[in-house]
Amino acid sequence: MAKVLVVTSGKGGVGKTTTTAAMGAALAQAGQKVVVVDFDVGLRNLDLVMGAERRVVFDLINVVQGIAKLPQALIRDKRLDTLSLLPASQTKDKDALNEEGVGRVIAELRNSFDWVVCDSPAGIERGALLAMRYADEAIIVTNPEVSSVRDSDRIIGMLDSKTVKAEKGERVNKHILITRYDPSRAARGEMISIDDILEILATPLLGIIPESQDVLRASNVGSPVTVNNPASAPARAYHDATRRLLGEVLAMMVPSEKRGLMNLLRGRRAA
């Protein structure tokens, strides 16, 4: 039974696209058939983070409007053969998406994939609503920072009221994913604690992704961090989160960078 997963946050720049690429790839590495769908019409970036930007022929809006068939618009990942991308349009305006059309595309994707991962645009407007509309599961990407927590709370409220599941009296399965977590700043009390975030949002935790240079390196070369450097701290954290999403029970910990003695002596390495 296919699952539709929305990666959302309300706030921009918290790591939705990074998370979609990393977890989409991790699910595929775990043997699942996965499609990642970019809902950020007009400002697509998932293609760039996945390294498929030169291969985009058709997009989500072409499929919704019937100009292209779904198999023509899907871009098969070159590294993982069970991973595909459905890009957003870069030029058309976002009103080109409608609920009925998106519903048709999602229903068709459910037939050929185990996971349909929807990368939501920032904000609480139409695009974000359409990305979450048909979700069974939701990852709310949250940074340990007050404005991000506030926006996450807003998005949780929308997941509980504006989705098809909510309207049928069912619940979207919600998970908090903390990203850009800096253990040393947290230890100094400079960052809102994870316990506080979870208490405020009253939603279970899926994982904690540490702030890391490896995320930037991966996006530079256009490869999900879980593929580009699987041994890195953020990749291991994303893999753990993915296993939890698939139902495994794992102890919650923040993977740390493996540092050599000299690096430890010199402290944090510069970017």
Added chain:
Amino acid sequence: MSILRLFSSRRPAPPATAPIARERLQILLAHERGLTRGQPDLLMLLREEILAVVSRHVALDPEKVVVRMERGRNVSTLEVDIELPNELEPARAATG
């Protein structure tokens, strides 16, 4: 400082990725700027016209048409793979 460098050279820094990012962006933006400034996207134009010509003669099954593109700095490729049945069905007025 030089002694520290000697020690740290055991763990070489990962190769710089910024030049790759720069290269990818330059290629991508060269194509996208053409689009947003009203220049026709040659690859898209060719794709549409090729399909239009073929569908004038054959009823195209959209499932049997595979279009691939690879945008490069100096050369881009357009690959149109159309599977035609041996017994050709004449084109209908409106395909698709």
